[in-house]
Amino acid sequence: MHRPTLGAVAIGRNEGDRLKACLRSLVPLCDRVVYVDSGSRDDSVAFARSLGVEVVELDTTTPFTAARARNAGAEALLAGGELDLVQFVDGDCRVEADWLDAGVAAMQAVARLGIVTGWRGEIQPTATVYNQMCEVDWRRPAGPIVACGGDMMVRVAAFRQVGGFDPTVIAAEDDEFCLRIGKAGWKLERLPVQMTWHDAAMTRFGQWWQRTIRNGHGFAQVGAMHPPHFKREQRRVWVYGLVLPLLFLLGLFTSAWLSVLVLALYGLSFWKTWRGLAGKPMALHQAALLTLAKIPNLLGMLTFHRRRRRGDDMRIIEYK
Template identity: 85%
Template sequence: MGEPTLGAVAIGRNEGDRLRACLRSLVPLCQRVVYVDSGSGDDSVAFARSLGVTVVELDRNRPFTAARARNAGFEALLQGGELDLVQFVDGDCRVEADWLGAGAAALQDDPELGLVTGWRSEIRPTASVYNQMCEVDWHRPAGPIATCGGDMMVRVAAFRQIGGFDPGVIAAEDDEFCLRLAKAGWKLLRLPKQMTWHDADMTRFGQWWKRTIRNGHGFAQVGAMHPPHFRREKLRVWVYGLVLPLLFLLGLFVSGWLSVAVLALYALSFWKTWRGLKDRPMAVEQAALLTLAKIPSLWGMLTYFRRRQRGDDMHIIEYK
């Protein structure tokens, strides 16, 4: 058998220099590259075309989602001819030079593999506590996996079998895709290899807050679609984001000891989180934010339930 043919789909919105680095890391190594733009106001589209990249500009009259963008990119990529594999990458990521060959080789060696991924790292992990939190979150053990993030190499046949991404999922759409892939009988694997370099570029508390609201929306939406996925995350949000705050307020009127007990539980949660991060930069700040995160996550979950109840579109929650 010859080497598998490989194309790439990059998605983005106003990514600027990050997109330039992303596309430059793909074009020399892939048979074809498609960039899908979600309403950028910068020169993203013009730059992509200057590299010979096929550009898809999504219709602005429909809600933007990463899932919708990836599906559109896949269709455009395959219109240029059949391929065996597709590398999906977010436009704020640069692909490591030798990753594409390693991922393609793994998929070629095991025909039961539907997807491979690797390690994503932050370009500037200590630029802010928010970047550092991303750096910690990206690094997961290599080996068989249940889900992964949006940077992934997928077998075209597997993608087609499950119908691609669900365009109505606005967060954790990659989890939802992976869960369906596994249910269809495909194996998923994380290789012990650097795959992409990410530039979170989060410098403000408000950005982190909105991103965490988005995470909560993903917990609720994907958790409802694929129970018991995200069960633990949702339980912690209900307890630390709703029940304990209500008990604290109740304690102010009934018994101060109840409020003290609630604060003690938050302190214990903070301490346990800090203990797991104490060898990392900005461990105290990370632990504090992770303890607080249940509040915006609750807001995101409630946003999903309100939208579902009203039958509203699932609009993306932007944080950049």
Template identity: 65%
Template sequence: MSTVAAVAIGRNEGARLLRCLSTLKDQVARVVYVDSGSSDGSVQAARELGAEVVLLDTSVPFTAARARNAGFEALKAQGLPDLVQFVDGDCGLVPGWIAAAVAELEARPEVGIVTGWRSEIHPEASIYNALAEFEWHRPAGEIAACGGDMMVRATAFDAVGGFNPTVIAAEDDEFCARMRKSGRKIERLPLPMTRHDAAMTRFSQWWQRAIRSGHGFAQVGALHPEHFVAEQRRVWMFGAILPLILLVGLASVWHVAVLVLLAYGLSYLRTVGGLTREGLPRKQARAQAVFLSLSKFPNLIGMLRYYLRRARGSAMRIIEYK
């Protein structure tokens, strides 16, 4: 039987962290909690729950990638387990997930990462939580990339050098890209894995999260040109090119402006149709399509922020939304 340890990361997660660690302690042999400068008592609470605690150096910019690497190094210092379950501090692990993931990895040596379905605890609390809930539920089977909740072979993680600590968003996509290039497969099981608490109740939170996503599109796309190609193309088209054409049309050629508005309308209707085909009720699909259409603008801000930081040689600092 393979040995399993867990790495949880967080910052000021409060009760969510307690729930996370409580769901881990009975399913794995060791739990390492990596804290990124919390001020809410998370460190003491984690220690009281029996987790090994790693405190990140506050003089270096925090990233989820850096935190996960620190947790892995803490495990490595005392002898690596066979498998490592990574989980974010605002997620609780579903009972039975560890056993299912271990069985998959033991049966398929070509697989380096196993993930499952993340779901929201309160999808009904806000449209923003509902958006996250739909975002998490992707098809099972062999996949190109997954989120930060994953079980990884320790040797495979070590072989590819872990996460890239300079990537502030979509660091999991970047890690998965290198894992696939190393010859390992990534599998999503059709099973619930974690319960997430997005706690997004304000438009400003959703906007900042969308900015962060755009930053990830650009940064990971720069490192792996084959990644996020379609996402970046849509952002440039609907977030930059069409708005510029619209402004020109409003100023001089009115029928051009009408065509641009029609293009946005058609894109919205296509998005609604796609969401309904994936199982969303029509009313929810119409509401979510509004935000998916609007997201191209904060995505563009995030992409431009990355390019500006790269041009200036600035540090890639995290973009927080809660």
């Protein structure tokens, strides 16, 4: 059988040594590699070119989004000649060598498989509680899926059929893309194989807060585009991020028991989250942050609704 041809698109901005590890893991194993740079001020562009990687430097006058970068990378990659598959990867991730063969084999075996992904792991999962939260979030069950993160292997025919990523989506753009792939009749699957090693490098509470605001923006924007996707997440944010805090404040002026009940509900949510993380490093800290997360999530959702109402650009929310 014809072995599918494979190219790769890496995207990044000021990723430093993380990008170097990323590109070094791709160049020996792919037919072609393109790096898309979003206004880096380090040596990312020069290093990529030193490896013979084609570089696309995005116009800085247009708002950056990961979706826009991936589209530009795919366009440049395919302009160099036809390919069957494209591995998309974030520039802060190193690709596991065995993954590319596993992904290609899965695509070759199932003609209607449009996207295949694997497991992402953290390089330093216990360095901070924020890294550990990423590690837990990345480990999803293998098998048929509806959506996945930005590290994915995509069939070029499926990518072209849906018109690529939507550059107006600033967060959860990978979910939005996957949903359109599924609606177009393609299958999506996560293999029980290590795919990439991610370096979250989150060391400060403020980074986590901004990232969680961005997640909330994604819940609202992609949820509005593809209902009922993210419906459960949005409902929890409205309840725990808005309704319960308002009831707590109301209780301070009307009945103290109402405020006590609200605190009990938060306590129950914290306890259930902690039980679900039993055995994980820093479980108590993770449970506390996940309980608190509904507040920044709400800020992100409200930011989306405000932008949509005013007709403002959907600009990225940076956390690094």
